Amino acid sequence: MRLAFMGTPDFAVPALCALRDAGHEIVVVYTQPPRPAGRGKALRPSPVQHMAETLGIPVKHPEKLRNAQDELEWFAAQRLDVAIVAAYGLILPKAMLDAPTRGCLNIHASLLPRWRGASPIQSAILAGDTKSGVTIMQMDVGLDTGAMLASVPVPITAVTTATTLHDELAALGARMVVEVLAENPPPMSQPEDGVTYASRLTKEDGRIDWTQPAEMIDRQVRALTPWPGAFTTLDGVTLKIGAVEIEAKRPGAAGTVLNDTLVVACGDDTVLSIRQIQRPGRGMMNAESFLRGQPISAGTRLGS
Structure with missing residues (x-):
C-alpha cells in the first residue's frame, strides 16, 4: 500500500519499521519538529525522524496542521491508500483524516474506550488495572473515539513498569497494524460504557x-x-x-x-x-x- 506514517516518540518506531519490512510504500513520515535537548540544548530530531532518515524516507515536521492549507493540499495530492498514526502529537484536521482512501488508522496503547487520551500506559498502571493492550482504531474528529479494527490485551502485573509495558505495547502495535492492513477487518463502534480519559502528565x-x-x-x-x-x-x-x-x-x-x-x-x-x-x-x-x-x-x- 501507499501510505504516510505519523509518529514521534520511541513507541512509534517499531510500527514504522514493521510497515517498511512488510513491503508498504511509505511516501512520507510526519513527526514533531526537532526540540532542544541535553546540556547544550542542541536541536535533537525525534526517534521517528531518526529512523525515517536511516531508512531513507522523506520527513516532514510542520509546527501545526490546523489551517495549514498548503500542507493539507500537498497531503491530499499524494494519493495515499492509508495513513498510520502512532503517538504523533498533533491533531489531524478532518481534511487530512479523509484524504487517504482508507482514512487514517491510529495505534493506541490501551483497550479502548478505557484510557483515551495522552497517557494511557501510565494511567493504566496508576489505576491498578490488571490489563492493558493495543487498539487499532479508525480515526475520526473526536479524541480516540473512532471505530475499532482490532484490540489485543496484555496483562499488567505487580512488577509491570511504564517502561516494560511501553516496550511490549510498541512491539504489539507494530504487529497488529501490519495484520490490520492485510486483513482489512470490519470496524466496530466503541462501547459507550467504560470510557475513561488519560490526561497529559506533568x-x-x-x-x-x-x-x-x-x-x-x-x-x-x-x-x-x-x-x-x-x-x-x-x-x-x-x-x-x-x-x-x-x-x-x-x-x-x-x-x-x-x-x-x-x-x-x-x-x-x-x-x-x-x-x-x-x-x-x-x-x-x-x-x-x-x-x-x-x-x-x-x-x-x-x-x-
Whole structure:
C-alpha cells in the first residue's frame, strides 16, 4: 500500500519499521519538529525522524496542521491508500483524516474506550488495572473515539513498569497494524460504557504523597518512571525514587524513615522499602550505595 506514517516518540518506531519490512510504500513520515535537548540544548530530531532518515524516507515536521492549507493540499495530492498514526502529537484536521482512501488508522496503547487520551500506559498502571493492550482504531474528529479494527490485551502485573509495558505495547502495535492492513477487518463502534480519559502528565504528578497507601505509591513509582519520575524531597532537595518494594504493615507517621535502610511509613500503616534512589546530578543507584554517601537516619521525615 501507499501510505504516510505519523509518529514521534520511541513507541512509534517499531510500527514504522514493521510497515517498511512488510513491503508498504511509505511516501512520507510526519513527526514533531526537532526540540532542544541535553546540556547544550542542541536541536535533537525525534526517534521517528531518526529512523525515517536511516531508512531513507522523506520527513516532514510542520509546527501545526490546523489551517495549514498548503500542507493539507500537498497531503491530499499524494494519493495515499492509508495513513498510520502512532503517538504523533498533533491533531489531524478532518481534511487530512479523509484524504487517504482508507482514512487514517491510529495505534493506541490501551483497550479502548478505557484510557483515551495522552497517557494511557501510565494511567493504566496508576489505576491498578490488571490489563492493558493495543487498539487499532479508525480515526475520526473526536479524541480516540473512532471505530475499532482490532484490540489485543496484555496483562499488567505487580512488577509491570511504564517502561516494560511501553516496550511490549510498541512491539504489539507494530504487529497488529501490519495484520490490520492485510486483513482489512470490519470496524466496530466503541462501547459507550467504560470510557475513561488519560490526561497529559506533568512533573508534579511525580510528587509522592506519603499519606497514600504503599500500594498506590508503588504504582506511582512504576507508572511514572522514567518520566516524569516519582520523587520526594528532603530538606528541600529533590530525590527521585526509581523502585520500591511493599513491606509488612506496621504503624508509623507517614513519610517517616523507620530504620537505616530507607524503609518508609506510608498511609494506613503500610510500609515501603526504597530500592532505587537518585540525588540531583547523580545517576540512579540502589539504596545501599546511596546511603553510603548520604546516610538517612531513622526518624527522618521525607517530603520536607
